[in-house]
Amino acid sequence: MSSTSVVEIASLIGAGLSGDPDVSVTGVSLDSTAIKSGELFAALPGRSMHGARFVEEAIGRGASAIVTDSAGIQLIEKIDISLSVPILQVPDPRACLGALCKLVYGDPASDMILIGVTGTNGKSTTTSMIYQAARAVGMSAGLIGTLATLINDEKVVSARTTPEAPDLFRTLARMKEAGVKIIAMEVSSIAVAEHRVDGLQFDCVAFTNLSHDHLDYHGSMSEYFFAKARLFTQEFARYALICTDSHWGIELCNKVKIPYETVGTVGSPDWKISRSNENSVTPSWKIDGPRGEIQFDSLALPGKMNVVNAALALSVLDRVGIRGKNVVEAICKATVPGRGELVGKRGDISLFVDYAHSPESIEEFLTGLKNEFRGRIITVLGAGGDRDASKRVAMGRVSANLSDIVIVTDDNPRSEDPSEIRKQIIQGVEEFSNALVVEIGDRREAITHALEMAVGNDVVAILGKGHERGQEIMGRTIAFSDVDVVGELLGREDSHD
16 A cells, blocks of 8 residues: 655645654545544535544544644634544645655556546536446446446446546546556546546547536626536646537637537537438437447437437547447447436337436436337426525426326435425426326325336436435435336336236
């Protein structure tokens, strides 16, 4: 196990240092309950509490040093504990954390191909396609994102789309030890804003799209865009692939200062996506790229959005020198849990689960279903509590515009009154009188009712939670999976045959 002296860390981040400068640090942690002996405890200011309140516990568990700010120092002095470890003080410890972790963990990503994907929708699908294609051609690969963190198919516990810097660099170090050659990583706007990816240099970054989401955090679309755009600078990346199907993609092209190529279905992008069989019921697509035409005869995931995700994955892999027939086949066959997932069939009725939880992602997914299926669309929809409430009416409006029946139910209400969340969605649904609206708060009952209403060639689209395995209600998380509920209902029906 390698180690770094406290004085080296202090010199790198410009910290004031008190205590023994020769103390060694072997890792970094934000969690006082999980810290290991020899690790530095980062006592950061939080939304509700300062991490310095837990310094005594961290030292008791073996922390070798502390980094904090002036407010943290004041708290430590008030607690009046005897500090037996050196303490580093900086104005903004979170802003220093990436560089600090890079030093302590020995810049683990430097010998690997590092790919970052950002955007409101499509991050999980695009990174999963990149990862699955790399594995299909025999490469040792890693995946970091919402659905899972994987090291050559081994699942690693991860709590965030983009982990906090200590967890991220620790994971990168594990990947390096495992011989990983390429990493596909989701990079959220919040991660960029909170400095979680500081210290990383991506070989290629990709932009999928930008739409109404996370405004409870960023405050405005312009600030949301600014956080994403920071990734497309020399500080973070060497090259970029940008989807230009939205005006935000075009805006990013106007601002980006690193070399880039474009991907899209409109205009004249470097990687142009178009239908290759306009008259066919089952669509296939062609990609005209810098090295000629590539055919996507069939994709396991439905909808034009996933074609764009596939083209973006293809172009990113091409950029880092991974290309060929096997890559195309792997991307076409890629499946992603809870993303356009066909979770069951009853006769000609198809049941899909998708993570769509913004107006734009709902519109994209339902439009894809309408283009590929001829039956009615029955949509089961809720919205998360304690999150961006301004999008809920629009979510209902879009769902009603593209569905025959909308069943409004609960998602993760968290601390909010779920009936108030449903009321806001229904306000949008009722703007379209052609759609039948049904309100059923219990999500299991809502899915059951959707299946009972479905006949013939109908499609049931269960939106919002996707891969999630729990439902957050008033401080508790209860076990719940849309996929499992569908399986249980269909299994129960099968048992009656």
